[in-house]
Amino acid sequence: MAKQKYYVVWEGKVPGIYNTWAECQAQTNGYPQARFKAYESESEAKAAMARGWKASFVAANAKGSTAGTASASRSKTAASSGTPPQADLDSLSVDVGSRGNPGIVEYKGVNTRTGEVVFQHPPIAKGTNNLGEFLAIVHALAYLNKQGSSMTIYSDSVTAISWVRKKEVATNLPRDASTEEIWTLVDRALSWLRSHTYSNKILKWDTKAWGEIKADYGRK
Numbered sequence: 001m002a003k004q005k006y007y008v009v010w011e012g013k014v015p016g017i018y019n020t021w022a023e024c025q026a027q028t029n030g031y032p033q034a035r036f037k038a039y040e041s042e043s044e045a046k047a048a049m050a051r052g053w054k055a056s057f058v059a060a061n062a063k064g065s066t067a068g069t070a071s072a073s074r075s076k077t078a079a080s081s082g083t084p085p086q087a088d089l090d091s092l093s094v095d096v097g098s099r100g101n102p103g104i105v106e107y108k109g110v111n112t113r114t115g116e117v118v119f120q121h122p123p124i125a126k127g128t129n130n131l132g133e134f135l136a137i138v139h140a141l142a143y144l145n146k147q148g149s150s151m152t153i154y155s156d157s158v159t160a161i162s163w164v165r166k167k168e169v170a171t172n173l174p175r176d177a178s179t180e181e182i183w184t185l186v187d188r189a190l191s192w193l194r195s196h197t198y199s200n201k202i203l204k205w206d207t208k209a210w211g212e213i214k215a216d217y218g219r220k
Contacts, residue, residue: 009034094109096136098127110215131171138189142192155205167194
């Protein structure tokens with residue numbers, strides 16, 4: 001018979017101590033800031049809940065580095081396998097809103113922690129989702145560059161992230177009168193990328209683990 005474990009949820013839908021893994025998952029799945037850990041006894045769980053997740057994880061790592069006991073090993077395994085990778089909340093998240101693809105596109109950047117809109121571009125007459133995402137990332141880079149900030153940027157478009165890193169776009173959208181507006185913006189963005197350096201990390205938002213990106217327009 002499996003030994004009873006106690007699951008501490010410091011940051012989740014409803015923080016607290018739970019008696020089953022299923023209850024713990026219900027409070028943490030899809031919650032970007034989720035912080036939780038399993039303990040062997042209720043007293044350990046209560047003590048960990050009281051001291052907070054930062055102190056608890058520091059304590060667990062310290063034990064793992066100085067002792068090879070079975071309990072320390074189990075604690076370390078639970079910490080590494082029970083907690084999903086976390087989003088960096090002190091970051092900018094960008095997303096595109098569209099009506100048709102190609103079609104009207106707009107984009108914005110928001111504070112990942114608060115959801116506060118940091119910048120937004122009004123609707124562009126005709127473009128694609130990927131071009132909109134590309135413009136949003138470069139806009140975020142230029143904005144943070146002016147602020148002297150190395151803040152992380154999140155996008156849920158693998159394609160747009162790739163274009164930014166390569167400093168080139170690969171799209172079938174033709175250059176004509178109907179797409180002149182977005183191509184002017186894209187050419188300007190490419191010029192910025194080729195003439196500037198940046199230290200910001202540009203990361204893929206993990207929608208499966210964290211839910212919709214904070215800049216999502218809710219049009220899916």
